[in-house]
Amino acid sequence: MVDLKSLLDYASSLGVRETELYLEESNNWGCRVYEGEVENLQASQGRGLGVRVIVDKALGIAYTSDVSEEGAREALSRAAENARISVPDELRAFYAPEGEYPTIDAWSQDIVDTPAETKIRMALRMEAMAKQKDSRIRKVLGTTVGTNSRSVTVVNSKGVNVSFKSNGASISCHVLASDNEVMQPGNGVQFSRSFAALNPEKVVDEAVQKALSLLGGKPVESQDASVIFSPEISAVIWQMLAATLTGEAVQKKRSMFAGKLGQKVASELVSLIDDPFAVEGHGASPFDAEGVPRKKMALIEDGVLKAFMYDCYSAAKDGVKSTGHASRRVQTAVQAAPCNLYLKPGTLSLEEVVATTKNGFLVMDVSGITVGGLNPVSGDLSVGAAGRWITDGQFVGPVREVTIAGNLKDILLGIDAVASDLKWTNMGTPSFRTAKMAVSGK
């Protein structure tokens, strides 16, 4: 593999003023069990190098999966060539190190040490458990166990040279319940920083309960109702919302939160926090994709918009400092994004929230949200939904084939309960309830 320091030297010998290298190395193992057999096994080591250069104040980008000396040099030349097409801007500069990096431990040796046989046995055991849970579980569509290690290195010509490795394990169970003609899938997942903390029983239960509680769902009459979002669905909404809480989105006039800093944008029950130290989340890390130290930061606190997220370039445009939110994959350009978001849990259990709901809809599944169902610019939300109907604090039956619609602004201000059931999926979220949305069914 190419030596990154010598690649920087090579860049400056080409006359490139500033160079930044982003190296990702990963080690993935995964198995999938179906009908008592290991259906798929995967084991791979992946690498990729992203190169950014600034030539005459203009940015050029390239990436390569070939991290040999030759491959890396080719990527570097391409990045330099691309800089000649981009528009020069005085504000372009890579990060010059200042201050300390936080210490974050997101590495568990037991994930590395657990033998493949143990992981395969766990997947087989989950399948067997799921099959015995209920006679209406006609099929177990698959159980998976996976472990993943990842290391990120950022080096630049301004003196940044940081590296961070993390690992994790995840399990999932996917079942199909059926009752005569109707079928209803359900899934359960868990991500953990240690193998020992995986809880296969709980994941199987979650999948089975989800399928059974949704089985035989029917559309309801079109009406306005309170809507409770389960943690998994809540996560999708907050993630999409957070994408508009960036300096860049405001500068480019595509944020519904532009000009709202310091104002009330949500119910006072809402505190949305980005926390690099919360290792329960996938995104825990001491520095961002430009090598800027991360810190804990409230985006929304007690309903008030507190901050926007910045990478170096968007920060320079607003005359502020990067907040350590540069985000990228090897193949993509840098943009600001949350690293490890969570919604602060409330004090009521989900059961208590349900019990205080007069006429409402517990949404456990949505579709279409990431393919245009939520317009992050206008805030219009309109998605397909499935879940359970609530009348006078009691579940009265499963619901499917309906849509829920409203504007995010009203949904946020209308939040009248945040539950205590914080769950980490792609972010940390508890369930929450909003007072009124349009449900369209029959």
Next chain:
Amino acid sequence: MVSGKAKCIVPEELLKKVLKTAMLSGADFAEVFVEDTSTETLTMEDGKIENVNSGRDRGAGVRVVKGETSSYCYTDSLEEKALLEAARTAAGAVSGARGEYTIDLTRREVPVISPIAQYPWETTKAVKADLLLRADKVARAYDPLIRQVTGALLEIVRNTTIANSEGVLAADSVIRSRFNVGALAAKNGVMQTGSATIGKTRGLEILDIKTPEDLGKEAARQAIVNVHARPAPSGPMTVVMTNGWGGVLFHEACGHSLEADGILRGSSVFAGKIGQKVANECVTAVDDPTIPNEWGSFGVDDEGNPGKRTVLIENGILRSYMYDRKNAIKGKHEFTGNGRRQSYRYIAIPRMTNTFIAPHNSKAEDILADTPDGLYAKGLRGGQVNSATGDFVFNVSEAYLIKNGKLGDAVRGATLVGNGLTTLGEIDAVANDLDFGPGNCGKGGQSVPAACGQPALRIRRITVGGTQRRSAERRG
């Protein structure tokens, strides 16, 4: 013009060696998929070229099958040592009697499906940048309410070589270009978007079909329509859809449920229904990667099997599913050339290519004139389906109310929600004006280019999800 024959990325002798190594522990089948893909992206925002990104993804994946178990290992290097190591890792995960295998490879003739007129490397990036800026200028000039214009040009050159222990050796080269423009309009605090895209397995000659100016104007027009539109009604309605990208309805509502993996697991609503009537007679649906220059076209799939036209539904009768190798063998069906993968980092699974509802005998204008009351869906964004229940949802990007067979007010924020089987049965008129749109289809964490197509058609009854109660709207 093209040479007609894609080159093998690694030498035949090395492929044989890799396969031999992969078969060492007594596997039933081994396959090596080699890929060398170059991607160029130019993006524009704020009237400036923002990012120019060049990428190279080069590597190989080795699959070993023994009984019900598939084992997969990929490498980011095409050096002999790395390839053999990947083969050993994949082989080591399955157990069987050690054996010596002789591998004979026969080069498959791979047809050139999509001739290219203007290769990506024949035009300078400065010229390409200018194309984006031209679109920006027209979009901004369209209306003072246009606040932001974005644009992107994506060019992908994907070379693949596939060899397997059954003697298949195939190489393909597919070039894709996509140009898209997005516009944002704002009025009284209401922000709405519009977009326009063209994408084909062609070079820059895609812009002869629609110019940057056409696309810029179209995106701006849509944003302006939406900013002036009122909220969409909700409840069951008759929906007339225009031709083209609207085919994403079929793609989501039925296409995914016709992929053989779900069928063989018994998790699809279409399982066991071959030969049965699933739609009205006017509905014929096809998957076809051999359409010249269409976005989802290729010569061979990512398992080395030739792409072919598969009639899924013929005059309302279910005829076939879409198969990859594994499910074709399991389901005792011939290969349909639907084994696709995002890259060498993934295993191939059954995927759609260019999927469309075939033209029928109605005329688009007659379908509209014949509809007294309903919603006219002129543009659609993406959609999603639960393939077990068949429940789907997709988002309408441009819509109008239909009153007495004529277009009425524009409405925004509409969602179409329904069930695949039910909705298929509700299609009661199909026009003769088939067209396609390019998309990226996600499944199992993998994204592949897929085209969706359809002529104009009518769905008698489907639930529209909007924010306006229909009854309230009638009163008002």
